[in-house]
Amino acid sequence: MGSTSLAYMAKKKYKKYIKIVLPTQLVEKLNNHLETNPPSFEYQIETFFGIMWDIVQREHEHENGMTPMSSTIMQAKYGGGNQYLKHIDYLKKIGILYVNDFHDKNLHQCKRFTIISPYQISCSKDLVDIKIDTNSYLGKYIINRRAKEIKAAKSVSIPSHIRKLRNHFYEMKYDGDKAIEELESLRHSLSGAQFISHVNDINSIANSDNKLRFFIRNEHHGRVYTNITSLGAFLKKHIISDDxxxxxxxxxxxxxxxxxxxxxxxxxxxxxxxxxxxxxxxxxxxxxxxxxxxxxxxxxxxxxxxxxxxxxxxxxxxxxxxxxxxxxxxxxxxxxxxxxxxxxxxxxxxxxxxxxxxxxxxxxxxxxxxxxxxxxxxxxxxxxxxxxxxxxxxxxxxxxxxxxxxxxxxxxxxxxxxxxxxxxxxxxxxxxxxxxxxxxxxxxxxxxxxxxxxxxxxxxxxxxxxxxxxxxxxxxxxxxxxxxxxxxx
Known part of the structure; x- marks a missing residue:
């Protein structure tokens, strides 16, 4: 191999991604509109995917699927100013998203969002893997959240038992394939939103190198949150252990x-x-x-x-x-x-x-x-x-x-x-x-x-x-x- 090829390989950069899943029908509809009627503003496709991801995995928890989402958090995840609002308006325009604009700051209420474009989930084949570029707004938000957590974990002020709990969690192995297999067998008992939520939980924890794995202690009330906090109880059996x-x-x-x-x-x-x-x-x-x-x-x-x-x-x-x-x-x-x-x-x-x-x-x-x-x-x-x-x-x-x-x-x-x-x-x-x-x-x-x-x-x-x-x-x-x-x- 010549020196030119070696120099080329040294300069070549590989993009890093974070994987999420979304209903195939929603992704296809978005892609079709982006091709035939693209937005008039400079957009990040990861922002469209992220907003839909935020909603579909939580809409089963709220009345009429109307999911509350904080503008403060959305700005942090999808860009400040009106950047994220432009993406929301586009999703509304093409018939994917509905927004209830009523909110009361005095009651700590947020705007509520729901997916109105129909989609069906009969098995995991009806979902598509989405790669979120770590250089996108959403990708950077997730990476920075992980970096902040790692920095906090290295602090000398963190109690030793918290450090041990955290390290033990990150060393945990999880059989994602068996978890998905069990989930498939229960598909008739779950709504589409519940199914997607479980799949995303499994994906976030199955790979210890996955940037979606987290261990965070809430500074207000002291609770510890990890990926197994929201994991369905019936899916915890797939934690791999010798005991x-x-x-x-x-x-x-x-x-x-x-x-x-x-x-x-x-x-x-x-x-x-x-x-x-x-x-x-x-x-x-x-x-x-x-x-x-x-x-x-x-x-x-x-x-x-x-x-x-x-x-x-x-x-x-x-x-x-x-x-x-x-x-x-x-x-x-x-x-x-x-x-x-x-x-x-x-x-x-x-x-x-x-x-x-x-x-x-x-x-x-x-x-x-x-x-x-x-x-x-x-x-x-x-x-x-x-x-x-x-x-x-x-x-x-x-x-x-x-x-x-x-x-x-x-x-x-x-x-x-x-x-x-x-x-x-x-x-x-x-x-x-x-x-x-x-x-x-x-x-x-x-x-x-x-x-x-x-x-x-x-x-x-x-x-x-x-x-x-x-x-x-x-x-x-x-x-x-x-x-x-x-x-x-």
Whole structure:
């Protein structure tokens, strides 16, 4: 080989890509319009693909497929100024995208988007691999996100247990082919959007070199997010391991952890501790202190409901401590509407809708009627905690959860060379370490809750697909039942 050829090879650059998947019909429609009626502005095809990708994998989570997307994030991903807006307008013009322009900044609402161009997904062959150039806006955004995470991971200030959790996650191997094969067998049970979402989750994690793999700790509430956070439970069995892996998690997680707040309230109303002394002792956890003080001040204004509160707390603790809180909620709603439609899975969605929605939510307030009739005082507490900014209650519970699971339980396990995979209130560990993990969870939970809560343990290879009910679907069901009830009454 001559010197000229060697010089040429030294200069040759290979483009780097990030792979995503989209419905073939959408990609073909976009490409046809780009050829026959191209935009009048300089565009990046990756931006078109990225916007559609953002929507199709999330539209099944939202009413009428209308997916909220923050303009701040879209500018970061697709270019500042009106760059991303031009691409959105073009997708609207060619009949792929619909945008609901109404948004209320005071309610933290974003514009909502949905795909209106029809597409069908019967198997993975109806999807096409899209290569996102790492030099495009979207490509740079993903690469920079990864670089930022790597830089943060190298910081001397990062706790050793977080570093161990992160390294363990990045060393994880995943059998993407078997995961796709299982997904194909379940195609009849999934919507097109759900299928695409699962495929993208699998692709993002199957290759450890894939730039879509991430490990991020939220700076506001401390939760750890990775690619297995959103991965369907039934797909976790494809994590490759020499040991049999067991998933161990806290039954009724957030409802159980809410007992920490209620315990403080109970101590105050029973005068086991004065407010001044409580404020002195609780200086470490400001978010809990603020929540307890807010509730207690409301109780002092209206002491008549203290009796109800004592009873509600005892009942609440009874059901949550035994891990049957969602079963009890399903009983409440079945009795209220004289039906048997509600089961544990639907009750979980009811709790999500009831506990974490705004006090003024048009969609979800109807879900709260039976619960607030049964748990009058607890219902009032939930409304008090959300009277200013309703999302603060979710943040509070996330902080409590991450403190216990990440900074207490995972730290203790990592210090003893047991490194789990983490999914919020759930840990995935080798079966040989199960006794030690269970003991650590029980000890730390009893210390903070005053009781040992119910845990569930399941081998990953025994977890099968279960339908998931979105809160909006349950809200529609309850609205229909409520209307029927009013007609009968």
């Amino acid at each position: 049999r892996l067991i998933q161990i998690d806290l039954n009724n997680s957030h409802p159980v952890l809410f007992n920490i707040i209620l315990n403080h309230i109970e101590n105050l109303i029973d005068e086991r501790i004065t407010l001044d002394k409580y404020l002195t002792l609780s200086y470490v956890n400001k978010c809990i202190k603020d929540a307890v003080c807010l509730i207690y001040k409301e109780i002092q204004k209206n002491p008549i409901w203290v009796k109800n509160l004592r009873y509600d707390i005892s009942q609440y603790r009874f059901y949550t401590a035994r891990g049957i809180w969602y079963e009890h909620i399903s009983d409440i709603y079945n009795n209220h509407y004289s039906t048997d439609l509600f089961d544990r899975a639907k009750a979980k969605s009811i709790w999500m809708a009831m506990a974490y929605s705004s006090n003024y939510s048009k969609e979800y307030n109807i879900c709260k009627i039976p619960f607030e009739k049964e748990f009058v005082a607890i219902g009032k507490i939930l409304r008090i905690l959300k009277q200013k900014e309703y999302n603060q209650f979710a943040i509070l519970m996330d902080r409590i959860e991450s403190n216990l699971f990440i900074d207490c339980i995972c730290k203790e396990l990592c210090d003893n060379d047991i490194i789990p995979y983490t999914i919020h209130d759930c840990l995935i560990v080798p079966e040989k370490h199960l006794d030690e993990v269970r003991a650590a969870i029980n000890r730390i939970m009893e210390q903070h809750l005053g009781f040992i809560p119910s845990l569930s343990e399941e081998a990953l290879n025994e977890i099968h697909y279960k339908p998931k009910y979105e809160p909006l679907d349950i809200a529609r069901l309850i609205r229909e039942l409520e209307n029927n009830k009013m007609e009968v009454d």
